[in-house]
Amino acid sequence: MTTAAPSLLKVSDTLHERRRFTEAEVEAYVGVSGDRNPVHMDDAFARDVGGFERGRVVHGMLVASLFPALVAAHFPGAVYARQTLKFVAPVYVGEEVLVQVEALNIRATATKYMVRFATKCFTGDGVSSLAIDGEAMAVLPSLHLRDNS
């Protein structure tokens, strides 16, 4: 999909997406990652050992996969160079998250663009609370924003 006048990414532009992870998706992720930690698979264990009062939580790295997914949806061919992740609060299976990446810095190289993003994930309706905080550095082939909204 192209728009008549594609806009170019600039500093402080923000991309976001809402998403929730179903039980089946968490199970599929267990299959590919091999991460069978019972905090993701067993409500009682998640509560009693993990301290997660509402039971099973989504793997933090699965939630964090939404950051490069969001960048790539708008910039196909983006290549991830770095990511920092602070897992501040749990994301429960089935719970809606708001994922947000904000361009903090853009640097042109000979053929590409190095973009530093603030990467945040929130849970909750109304007064949202931070679940994951961090930053990413991605190499973009172009600053043309593909509109996926």
Next chain:
Amino acid sequence: MTTAAPSLLKVSDTLHERRRFTEAEVEAYVGVSGDRNPVHMDDAFARDVGGFERGRVVHGMLVASLFPALVAAHFPGAVYARQTLKFVAPVYVGEEVLVQVEALNIRATATKYMVRFATKCFTGDGVSSLAIDGEAMAVLPSLHLRDNS
């Protein structure tokens, strides 16, 4: 599974695992993450736009999922607090990786253990090369090493 004399994790202990990601696993990951970046799905695009000479690469965050998976395999109930990731070199679909976590620091709290790990992923046989470098902080319910070897 329990062993007669379970060993306790100590600083400089290293856990490791070998793994490769098949095409089917990468496709399953595309399904759950929603990350349809063509560098993971299209050999020609990966070469021409991504600059990956051997074609499609595994999503960096999928490879990185092996770090918490490895920690959780030995310490069920481990909860991830932080992860830094530097994607140094690509991991190609079907390529074997060696994933390694090394305990750098162990701090006891009232009921759990905060452990800082060096997290590294290598590719290649013989002279291995670093693909992902970083550190993680995880909260472990116990230092008892579950032997999965």
